[in-house]
Amino acid sequence: MLLDDHAMLRQGIELGLSNEADLHVVGSFGTAKELLEALARRPADVVVMDFILAPSDNDGLSLIQALNRRFSQCRPLIVCSHYTPATVSLSLKAGCWGILGKTQNLTELITAIRTVAQGRIYLQPCMVPALQGMQSMLEVVSMKSKMDYATPLRLNACLTPKEQEVLRCFLDGMSVNSIAAKFSRSASTISTQKQSAYRKLGIKNDSELFKFTQQFGEFE
Known part of the structure; x- marks a missing residue:
């Protein structure tokens, strides 16, 4: 309507x-x-x-x-x-x-x-x-x-494409260094993107991220 x-x-x-x-x-x-x-x-x-x-x-x-x-x-x-x-x-x-x-x-x-x-x-x-x-x-x-x-x-919609892919890789068990190598970025950049995503989602740590995805589904 x-x-x-x-x-x-x-x-x-x-x-x-x-x-x-x-x-x-x-x-x-x-x-x-x-x-x-x-x-x-x-x-x-x-x-x-x-x-x-x-x-x-x-x-x-x-x-x-x-x-x-x-x-x-x-x-x-x-x-x-x-x-x-x-x-x-x-x-x-x-x-x-x-x-x-x-x-x-x-x-x-x-x-x-x-x-x-x-x-x-x-x-x-x-x-x-x-x-x-x-x-x-x-x-x-x-x-x-x-x-x-x-x-x-x-x-x-709250996350940039790069922030989404960083979180997806992290949820797949990849380390910051592994994600950095995969996307040819520095480990510092990956960490910054991860923390930016956490801030937008209102979560503070890895435990809250896993809880978030268990409750509401993973990022597409």
């Missing part, structure tokens, strides 16, 4: 998604009230919604909380013009599954919808620094894990 108080934007998104065989828009609404009433009649896997609606309408955080409380199987995906570290952090804590800037193209939106529909958190890489103020990325993941979803969560 789509929620935005700009009809032209909704129509453009709906037209773009109509070419995707696996994505079906089952409703398009201009107010939170219309959306909630529609969800009571017909479920949806993902709600693509603006964070800032009309002044007389619900604020984004309240709506995300209402969606999680009343329609727990529906995953909110925010598409917004502007975002701040507080917006990203608070939205995730409230129960949002993804955040995408309106400056992105339709292809990126389609990727975000599919990611969220699979039970995975979607974030643009440029939004990752906004999470540094959170106590831990695991704080968000732990909250999500309490919901009854079969698909394990992965936070690959």
Whole structure:
């Protein structure tokens, strides 16, 4: 379902998604009230919604909380013009599954919808620094894990490709020196990338990394 108080934007998104065989828009609404009433009649896997609606309408955080409380199987995906570290952090804590800037193209939106529909958190890489103020990325993941979803969560969107490959190799039992030799990088660079990934995921040591992957699945 789509929620935005700009009809032209909704129509453009709906037209773009109509070419995707696996994505079906089952409703398009201009107010939170219309959306909630529609969800009571017909479920949806993902709600693509603006964070800032009309002044007389619900604020984004309240709506995300209402969606999680009343329609727990529906995953909110925010598409917004502007975002701040507080917006990203608070939205995730409230129960949002993804955040995408309106400056992105339709292809990126389609990727975000599919990611969220699979039970995975979607974030643009440029939004990752906004999470540094959170106590831990695991704080968000732990909250999500309490919901009854079969698909394990992965936070690959938070990590660079090099950070992901370093963690994958480490989980395969390779040492820092072995990983450095494999990718023709210095051991110092590998260590830096590993620690950067740990910081983004909110984990402090190797033990927490193994616990993370056991609970939520390994990095793709």
